[in-house]
Amino acid sequence: MDKEQYIKFSDAQIGSTINRPVLVSAIEENTARNGNKFVRVSLKDGFSEVTAMMFDTSEESLASLGIRQDTIADAEISVSEYQGSKSFKIVQIRPTADSTLTVNDFTKLPPVDLDLMYTEICSLIESSSNDYDGKYTPLSDLTLKILTKYKDSFMTSSAAVSMHHNLRGGLLYHSYRMVKAADALCGVYTNLDRELLLCGTALHDIGKVWEYKTSISGDAEFTASGVLLGHLYMGASLIKGFASDGNYNKEKVQLLIHMILSHHGTQEWGTVSCPAIPEAFVLHYIDNIDAKMYMCEEHYEKLDPGEITEKKPFGLDNRLYKPNY
Known part of the structure; x- marks a missing residue:
């Protein structure tokens, strides 16, 4: 159509x-x-x-x-x-x-091709590989194994029921933009562990493939596992399970799990642990930025230049104005 x-x-x-x-x-x-x-x-x-x-x-x-x-x-x-x-x-x-x-004719999809996003995420992770002179299996290897095994779900799942990136492929789109942002920030803040940050960013919401059931048209609803456990716990458990089979740096795996458990930032927002390393802080803030940018983009589609939203959009602290130029 x-x-x-x-x-x-x-x-x-x-x-x-x-x-x-x-x-x-x-x-x-x-x-x-x-x-x-x-x-x-x-x-x-x-x-x-x-x-x-x-x-x-x-x-x-x-x-x-x-x-x-x-x-x-x-x-x-x-x-x-x-x-x-x-x-x-x-x-x-x-x-x-x-x-x-x-149904596909009426399904909203991200503005970027799904296969292209998945391939670029994997390429960036692969480029960050660090085996510490052959001492350990790279953390990037662990991340790519997870993304490969759960590729179909990762590419088609929604990232939310209604808050942000709530569309078929929304989880992939959200992760893609965040990984690109994380990679760019590594060029500014050169003390960051690029491999740890990119892997943590790519996997930060991987638990959502079980937290939500996404229909073919992109509608998402909570699963029993999502209600009982939540995506932070499920994501952390997944990484721990995969890491048990490989010569990975144990401390770095622990830091990766910490990033998953802390990426909501504060207990008010449902975090398990608050960020305790620079990479966890960066992950939390780019997650928040990308969510807010998506909300702005969605509301801008409904506004003409010079207009203001009638109400304060849920999740934002003020009404939105669309510049008149």
């Missing part, structure tokens, strides 16, 4: 009606005060996701029309204003007659 041939949700004008194919990603049934049923339907257009209302309708009645979660549908949607924001209402919806459409 040529995504550009249809009006995007983000470009839809208040007062207009749009007709386009959509992916139904979720359906939530509710009851109004008057007792009538209505549904909130989450729709994807391949660029973003919106919630559209459909009144005097139940989940069962939509199912009778063939509309369920993960259905590709043709929809007529009216756009209005409610409390200063765009509001979407489904006028009509039915399963699409276009048999060429697939």
Whole structure:
């Protein structure tokens, strides 16, 4: 599907009606005060996701029309204003007659090719290899073994349910930008252990491949392991297990595990341990920077130059302004 041939949700004008194919990603049934049923339907257009209302309708009645979660549908949607924001209402919806459409047509992906990002991460890690004159197996070897074994999950997992990089391939994209940032900082702060920092950065969120279950369209939800253990613990345990089979520098492996356990920075943000080495501090801050940059990028897509977000975005400390130039 040529995504550009249809009006995007983000470009839809208040007062207009749009007709386009959509992916139904979720359906939530509710009851109004008057007792009538209505549904909130989450729709994807391949660029973003919106919630559209459909009144005097139940989940069962939509199912009778063939509309369920993960259905590709043709929809007529009216756009209005409610409390200063765009509001979407489904006028009509039915399963699409276009048999060429697939879920991938409505799945938002990172702006950088997945294979390219994975290859560049591995190349940078390989270039950082340090065997201490043959005394130890390089930490980069351990990292590449992990990334190779879990390549498919690492490349397709979301990095979050909703906070940042919450899309298919989001974990890879987040890790890719962070590894590149970490490598650049090594050229400024030359006392940093480049191998340790790049390996820690690449693996800092590896536990998320078990913390979240990511659907083919990029929606993520917590797993039981994610709720009970969390990605910091699972990532650290993974590294400890792989390190038991190899002649790795034990202290350096311990420092790598420390970086995984401390990258949230503070106990308020759920860290297990606070950063205690320079590489752990750098990892924490570039993690925070990349998350904030992604949030800014997402909100900038919805703003025109000179506009300010209506509310303070969740996770940020102020409303965002998009420069008028």
